[in-house]
């Protein structure tokens with residue numbers, strides 16, 4: 001009964017947020033960074049789910065145009081998986097077309113999601129081939145594996161991937177070993193480390209309840225079998241930001257935790273888990289808006305997360321976080 005009431009309240013509040021979003025959203029704040037000496041400024045979105053529908057292409061373009069117009073040019077745009085709806089080549093082509101003519105940021109970082117592992121033939125190897133090919137076509141980045149790392153303004157970004165075509169992830173022992181080595185190397189810089197993984201750690205951000213309605217297994221909606229191993233590796237280091245998508249929940253802040261059943265940003269003071277809303281789909285949970293994501297402003301002693309609908313050009317200041325670095 002409590003679960004039912006909580007869901008009902010969440011639905012009502014979400015509906016209200018649609019009606020009053022122009023009031024609660026901040027259309028007026030500009031797109032300059034919040035403070036001087038910003039060392040890294042990037043946007044992160046997830047779950048574009050591109051199909052052949054031009055409406056989806058245009059929804060993405062609204063956001064790209066917004067990012068491109070930022071007063072302080074973004075150092076990067078990070079895409080946290082499910083770029084396509086079924087991993088089909090025609091959908092990758094539409095995604096490429098959407099980016100054509102736009103420069104939303106100096107760099108693009110593209111991560112794979114479970115929907116990108118499917119394809120018209122249900123062949124993972126083909127999905128992997130598409131991911132590597134279109135990563136180069138869209139971002140200009142040449143990668144050998146579906147998981148890779150890169151460096152922007154001296155900060156390390158580690159991008160994880162699944163190596164099979166199921167809904168949860170499969171992260172091989174080889175990838176786990178690679179992750180351990182990459183984390184050790186990144187930690188030598190004594191800077192925050194950004195890890196992009198479409199799937200959250202199991203049982204975070206309200207999982208498994210936030211993944212569906214009925215018959216949820218405890219680890220549903222998360223990485224799955226290798227979740228504990230990934231978590232152990234990441235939590236061995238300080239100032240780690242794990243950026244995920246997959247759940248399709250809207251923004252939810254600390255004061256809404258009891259109502260919505262989750263918070264978008266979970267932190268133990270050193271490991272910070274950031275779950276991005278779905279860019280393309282609305283949700284019954286949390287703040288309803290599409291075209292949403294966070295910007296990350298990285299300073300010497302803190303990281304500021306700002307929630308925005310990039311498609312509407314609106315900041316949602318109720319969902320901003322300032323995270324002190326240790």
Ligand SMILES: [Fe+2]
Nearest residue numbers: 047082115246
């Ligand atoms: Fe998705």
